[in-house]
Amino acid sequence: MKRRNFLQLSALASGSILIPQFLKGSQHFLPKRTQSNGKTLVVIQLSGGNDGLNTIVPYRNDDYYRLRPRLGIPQNEVLKLTDELGLNPMMTGLRQLYDNGEMSIINNVGYPNPNRSHFRSMEIWQTGSDANEYLSSGWLGRYLDATCSGSCTTMHHGIEVDSQLSLAMKGEKVKGIAVQNPKQLHQVTKHDFYQDVAQTAHHDHHHDHENLAYLYKTMIETANSAEYIHSKSRVYPNKATYPQNKLARSLKTIAQLIAADIDTSVFYVSFGSFDTHANQKNQQNRLLKNYSEAVTAFVKDLKAYRKLDEVMIFTFSEFGRRVAENASGGTDHGAANNVFLMGGQLEKAGFYNAPPNLKKLDQGDLMYDVDFRDVYANLLGGWLGVNAKNILKK
Amino acid sequence: MQQRTIQHLLWRAGFGPTIQQLKKYQGQSRQKVVRDLLQQSNRYEAIDEIPKQLLDQMRMAKDQMMHGMMSSKKELRELSKQRNRAINLNWLGKMVNSSAQLREKMALFWHDHFACKEKNAYFTQLQINTLRKYALGNFGELLMAVAKDPAMLKFLNNRQNKKASPNENFARELLELFTLGIGNYTEKDIKEAARAFTGWNFDKEGKFVIRQFQHDDGRKTFMGRSGNFGGEDIIMILLDNQQTAYYITKKIYQYLVNEEADERIIQQLTKHFYQSNYNISSLIEKIFMADWFYTSKNIGSQIKSPIIYLAGLQRLFQINFPNPSALLRLQKALGQQLLEPPNVAGWTGGKAWIDSTTLTYRLGIPSLIFQEASTNIPNMAPRRMNKQERFQATFDARDYYQWLTKSSKTDMTDSIAQLLIQVDIGQEQKQVLDKYRLDGSTQTRINGYTLTLLSMPEYQLC
Numbered sequence: 087m088k089r090r091n092f093l094q095l096s097a098l099a100s101g102s103i104l105i106p107q108f109l110k111g112s113q114h115f116l117p118k119r120t121q122s123n124g125k126t127l128v129v130i131q132l133s134g135g136n137d138g139l140n141t142i143v144p145y146r147n148d149d150y151y152r153l154r155p156r157l158g159i160p161q162n163e164v165l166k167l168t169d170e171l172g173l174n175p176m177m178t179g180l181r182q183l184y185d186n187g188e189m190s191i192i193n194n195v196g197y198p199n200p201n202r203s204h205f206r207s208m209e210i211w212q213t214g215s216d217a218n219e220y221l222s223s224g225w226l227g228r229y230l231d232a233t234c235s236g237s238c239t240t241m242h243h244g245i246e247v248d249s250q251l252s253l254a255m256k257g258e259k260v261k262g263i264a265v266q267n268p269k270q271l272h273q274v275t276k277h278d279f280y281q282d283v284a285q286t287a288h289h290d291h292h293h294d295h296e297n298l299a300y301l302y303k304t305m306i307e308t309a310n311s312a313e314y315i316h317s318k319s320r321v322y323p324n325k326a327t328y329p330q331n332k333l334a335r336s337l338k339t340i341a342q343l344i345a346a347d348i349d350t351s352v353f354y355v356s357f358g359s360f361d362t363h364a365n366q367k368n369q370q371n372r373l374l375k376n377y378s379e380a381v382t383a384f385v386k387d388l389k390a391y392r393k394l395d396e397v398m399i400f401t402f403s404e405f406g407r408r409v410a411e412n413a414s415g416g417t418d419h420g421a422a423n424n425v426f427l428m429g430g431q432l433e434k435a436g437f438y439n440a441p442p443n444l445k446k447l448d449q450g451d452l453m454y455d456v457d458f459r460d461v462y463a464n465l466l467g468g469w470l471g472v473n474a475k476n477i478l479k480k
Numbered sequence: 481m482q483q484r485t486i487q488h489l490l491w492r493a494g495f496g497p498t499i500q501q502l503k504k505y506q507g508q509s510r511q512k513v514v515r516d517l518l519q520q521s522n523r524y525e526a527i528d529e530i531p532k533q534l535l536d537q538m539r540m541a542k543d544q545m546m547h548g549m550m551s552s553k554k555e556l557r558e559l560s561k562q563r564n565r566a567i568n569l570n571w572l573g574k575m576v577n578s579s580a581q582l583r584e585k586m587a588l589f590w591h592d593h594f595a596c597k598e599k600n601a602y603f604t605q606l607q608i609n610t611l612r613k614y615a616l617g618n619f620g621e622l623l624m625a626v627a628k629d630p631a632m633l634k635f636l637n638n639r640q641n642k643k644a645s646p647n648e649n650f651a652r653e654l655l656e657l658f659t660l661g662i663g664n665y666t667e668k669d670i671k672e673a674a675r676a677f678t679g680w681n682f683d684k685e686g687k688f689v690i691r692q693f694q695h696d697d698g699r700k701t702f703m704g705r706s707g708n709f710g711g712e713d714i715i716m717i718l719l720d721n722q723q724t725a726y727y728i729t730k731k732i733y734q735y736l737v738n739e740e741a742d743e744r745i746i747q748q749l750t751k752h753f754y755q756s757n758y759n760i761s762s763l764i765e766k767i768f769m770a771d772w773f774y775t776s777k778n779i780g781s782q783i784k785s786p787i788i789y790l791a792g793l794q795r796l797f798q799i800n801f802p803n804p805s806a807l808l809r810l811q812k813a814l815g816q817q818l819l820e821p822p823n824v825a826g827w828t829g830g831k832a833w834i835d836s837t838t839l840t841y842r843l844g845i846p847s848l849i850f851q852e853a854s855t856n857i858p859n860m861a862p863r864r865m866n867k868q869e870r871f872q873a874t875f876d877a878r879d880y881y882q883w884l885t886k887s888s889k890t891d892m893t894d895s896i897a898q899l900l901i902q903v904d905i906g907q908e909q910k911q912v913l914d915k916y917r918l919d920g921s922t923q924t925r926i927n928g929y930t931l932t933l934l935s936m937p938e939y940q941l942c
Contacts, residue, residue, distance in 0.1 A: 205597075205822070205823070206823060209822065209823060218652065220823055220824070220825040222825075222828040222832060241836055249837065250813075250815075250837055251835045251836070251837055253822075256832070256835065261835045261836070263835075263836045263837075264835070264836065264837045271840070274840055274844065275840070279912075279916060279932075279935065280843065282912045282915065282916075283909070283912055283935075283936060283937070285908075285912075286906065286908035286909050286911075286912055295780075295781075295903060297781065297782070297783050297830075297831065297941060298903060298937060298938065298941060300783075300831050300834065301783070301834060301839065301937035301940055301941075302937055304834055304835065304836060304839050305839060305843075305937060307836070308836035308839065308840060311836070312836075364554075
């Protein structure tokens with residue numbers, strides 16, 4: 087074949103030939119899941135270990151100012167929420183959410199025998215494991231497993247807006263899909279060669295070859311989901327103005343997809359780096375400003391589309407930081423930390439529990455009083471309406 | 481031996497075939513080929529990328545830091561990263577080019593088994609060399625050496641394991657991941673083993689020492705035996721337990737043969753391994769000499785790990801990246817970076833290598849690397865990769881062309897498929913392959929068909 091003919095052929099080949107017959111449903115090729123309750127969970131991962139004490143500031147606590155003579159945020163700058171706690175001054179947007187009853191803060195979240203390595207602690211949070219247990223699937227991936235009956239042929243029930251899929255989104259059977267830019271992924275999978283190869287998948291000879299069948303299945307599902315996600319993106323314009331930062335761009339994409347009623351119950355994004363060992367103040371303030379502005383715009387956008395009541399935004403970091411500042415104007419790796427929930431249907435807006443106890447530390451770090459898996463259990467059971475016990479294996 | 485079975489052996493005993501190897505082994509007996517592969521791997525050459533003086537330099541830098549020269553901390557960390565990258569590339573280069581293929585292949589297995597991360601590049605090098613040196617030797621000696629390596633002493637906190645405050649981390653993983661496997665010991669065994677390893681440490685040269693004043697030399701009861709055990713005694717008791725032989729044999733079988741374990745065969749192999757006093761190459765020879773190893777159930781049954789995928793591609797086409805950081809980026813994008821196992825349990829492997837993103841990358845990488853070759857395949861590399869010209873590579877396919885043009889097959893495409901793909905290609909797939917055939921010179925036709933096959937799901941298997 088000549089190059090020119092090839093190009094003509096590719097024009098013909100694009101479009102709907104991709105989906106093998108056996109995957110086609112009655113009218114839509116995407117089977118509905120059995121157990122989705124229509125609610126959406128958006129997880130924001132603050133990578134690197136966000137310093138929770140300079141995010142939610144215990145501005146009446148003498149120990150805080152004693153242990154952080156340079157880094158402590160002066161009382162008069164704190165955006166006060168309660169008699170004891172207030173927000174980092176950069177987070178004016180969150181103040182608004184808090185006042186509207188759209189934000190909930192859980193203090194002192196962690197787990198027994200905290201690990202202070204970024205990688206390991208993040209893995210513990212993403213898999214929902216104990217500190218001395220190694221799981222090869224993520225908690226949200228196992229949610230995808232649980233909501234998929236029979237042979238699940240779609241990945242877009244869980245979407246990570248990134249170029250790589252986090253362990254959190256990988257189940258034992260089902261994996262979510264990582265999409266940085268719906269248009270770009272769609273361009274790859276709609277290549278005629280990709281489609282032609284995927285098209286061959288319904289022929290029997292793979293069925294006795296498990297790994298080959300799995301490769302073809304992944305190929306088809308990627309194409310299906312890429313096509314579907316692309317069809318749902320940029321259908322509705324964003325109704326809020328977003329700031330210019332990476333998190334905002336991701337949330338903007340997610341808002342468009344939610345506005346278009348995409349059949350996705352979990353979104354995942356990460357943002358960082360919060361690993362502030364030195365000169366923390368400027369870096370953390372900048373990141374928290376970005377975070378606050380991005381999330382505020384996202385909430386506004388969802389509200390404008392009347393979707394906020396169906397969405398829960400959950401923010402966490404792999405650990406908090408040492409209570410005492412170090413000699414280089416930063417903080418080292420710590421343990422328990424606060425997490426945030428935002429949405430229109432919070433069970434308990436405002437502060438969920440008592441502020442951290444700075445008198446009772448473990449090797450200089452905050453001790454946890456809420457296990458992060460209890461938070462997960464609530465998100466899975468209370469919000470997404472599934473049996474959390476099976477998913478968390480607890 | 482026939483071509484497909486030779487290739488099967490070369491994918492499992494190494495990182496895939498080179499044309500040289502195919503020429504050499506064609507028609508030879510299985511015994512001769514297996515013996516030759518083992519013999520080629522007798523040679524051990526240490527990776528010598530990092531000079532020992534690095535330890536002194538780092539100590540000096542740390543002193544400077546303590547005296548307030550903070551800027552050096554970041555520099556030091558960056559320098560260490562760079563050096564670890566150099567070790568990564570050096571080792572990957574050995575996987576591609578060394579004739580001791582089986583040694584490097586098993587060293588990669590042990591790197592996964594004794595998964596460990598270490599920032600200090602000199603210690604990283606020591607550990608990788610330990611794994612490579614003992615890769616085909618005696619498992620007991622390997623285990624002992626790994627346990628005494630600074631990287632492992634650091635990684636699993638044996639250095640912090642002291643009489644007054646035992647740290648169980650190493651003892652737990654030793655039992656759970658390195659020897660017996662989960663469920664074959666009690667929590668009490670872990671506590672007692674931890675006591676036996678108290679005081680294990682290394683000196684400033686990285687040499688193993690036992691700090692006697694931190695060592696608990698009291699009586700311990702471990703797995704039904706009592707005595708004033710030290711760490712070495714614990715390891716000897718574990719080796720004496722046939723469960724260790726079973727656990728290691730099964731893992732090696734799953735690595736070299738099939739993820740799906742065949743218990744009957746594994747029992748036989750375990751017996752042999754145990755009776756040979758944990759002789760690794762003897763176990764491997766037994767596997768490669770067995771008829772069951774060459775059954776169609778085992779050929780092409782595995783998903784290539786990213787490292788095997790990259791090394792295999794480089795081997796066959798003599799690919800060279802002018803900017804070697806491309807190889808680091810590819811490792812990262814595909815989800816397996818040497819020296820960076822995800823945790824102490826190693827890589828999950830198998831189907832876990834493949835998700836929407838990594839598969840899309842894999843199907844796109846060949847067109848990215850061979851972008852100069854004239855071809856019918858649309859460049860399927862994700863744009864994020866595509867923008868980066870640093871992936872451009874040179875390759876030397878002279879042997880490859882020569883092999884194909886001399887092939888006895890009537891249709892050259894069959895020869896190409898036979899060389900690249902370890903499973904049968906279905907009729908439907910053949911039609912797609914035909915559709916993308918290129919007209920033109922022999923070389924153009926070979927290039928086109930090669931790239932098409934490399935971009936297929938079938939190529940992900942070995």
